[in-house]
Amino acid sequence: MKNTVLIPTYRRPQDLSRCLLALQVQTKPVDQIIVVIRDTDKETWQFLAEFPAHNLPIQTLTVTSPGVVAALNTGLAAVTGDIVSITDDDAAPHPDWIEKLNTHFMADSCIGAVGGRDWVHQNNKLEDGSQAIVGKLQWFGRVIGNHHLGVGQAREVDVLKGVNMSFRQIAIKQMHFDQRMRGTGAQVHFEMAFTLALKRVGWKIIYDPQVAVNHYPAQRFDEDQRHNFNEIAFINLVHNETLALLNYLSPLRQFIFLFWAILVGTRDSLGFIQWLRLLPSQGQLAGKKWLASLRGRWQGWQTYQQCRIEP
Template sequence: MKNTVLIPTYRRPLDLSRCLLALQAQTKPVDRVIVVVRDIDAQTWEFLAQFSPHNLPLHIVKVTVPGVVAALNAGLAAVEGDIVSITDDDAVPHPDWLEKINAHFICDRRIGGVGGRDWVHQGNKVIDDSRQIVGKLQWFGRVIGNHHLGVGEPREVDVLKGVNMSFRQEAIAQLRFDERMRGTGAQVHFEMAFTLALKQAGWKLIYDPQVAVDHYPAQRFDEDQRNNFNEIAFINLVHNETLVLLEYLPLFRRAVFLLWAILVGTRDSLGLVQWLRLLPSQGQLAGKKCWASLRGRWHGWQTHRQFKSQN
């Protein structure tokens, strides 16, 4: 099988260099590496002009629209081969990453996507907790991630994580990442829309903790600053999650999801119960998060209804 690796990047030349060096060290040589670069990203263009890849078939794609969705869709248009593997510029695939990915696709023609663990590095510490439940969508709409904590045997999942996910070209065909995802950078939950669409089409998605990358979360250059609250980023996150689930869940489960989301929610997408739980420790911040979550739900509902009315 021929493998293409797709990497969207923005203003992280040192991280990108580390990622590319890891691809050079793969036990299964990569057939093509596509790096998608913003037109205004002078730092990365300068780095790539000086970078001398050793046995690395590098192909650079320029994109003018901000956000990971536009970058990945531009990259997908340039993919060649049987398998496309996507990772972030701040990730370092383990040497046997492509070898293990290929093994899954070869053993079962029904597998459309493969993902694995991203070992998150925070300073000098590696998050080494463990979870058995990974990448699952519960019946009422709660999504359990835990991709960075997964242990155990390979198993079927509902959702893969953007930093470590691979797809069979035959499975994704003309499928593209949803351009309705809000945000100007990370566009959180973009991969959920993509992988749930594959699941809905009947393809199997596999999570294997041994398909691993080291993840060094780097600075983001948009409104989403990871652990720091930003109202716009919070609204965008909840909008994206809401839109994806409203379009994936059947009618009854859709209604249950909206009720649960508004009344309960999660730490990332607060409902009233989560607001009350966080109120003693976070005070006014909990209220801001809850209000942003409710606005995000409403915006997601509006986007969903608008799309339905146009189609």
């Protein structure tokens, strides 16, 4: 079983170096490493020209469009492996990452995707914790993530996290990452749209906490800055979430989801009740988030209605 690792990168050569060094010490060697780089990213091109590959099978590809979706679709077109594993440039897979992924794919031919835990390191501190419920879509449309805190046995889930997800090539050969996802960098929830589309056609999706990467969330060079409110990024996030879920849910569940999302919502995609809950502590910021969430919901619905596509 041949393995390809796909890494989209942008202006983070030091993080990319750590990622590539982690791939050098895999207990099962990688057969192909595809690094997709923006054409304007001179510092990363310079880094790779000087990087001591030590027989790593690195293939570099150029992308001219901004955003992770364009980068990943460019990479998918060049995959030669039976399994394609995707990680971020600011992550470092554990040495047995590829080996454990392969164990799952070899055990069950109905498994289309496998993901695992990303151990998050923030400011030299490990974000520890444990959650049994990971990557699940509740019946009314709420998505529970917790991929960075998952514990327990391997189990079926609904969605994976982009920093640690792998796919059987024959399962996704007719698919692409949804180009309707908004944003010029992270394009939050792009992986939700992709994994839900895979699940919709009947493939099993597995989450195993033992399939792990270390994750060092790095600076983003777009409107979506971590831990800071940006209206455009917030609208994009809610738009992408709305579109991904509408594309997956049945008409009845679509109605239930939109009703719940507008009335209640979550901390990341506010509904009316979440706005009331956050108002005492966040004041005007809560109002800005609520209005941005409403705009994102409306725009997500419009995109869904205007351009329904099969992934």
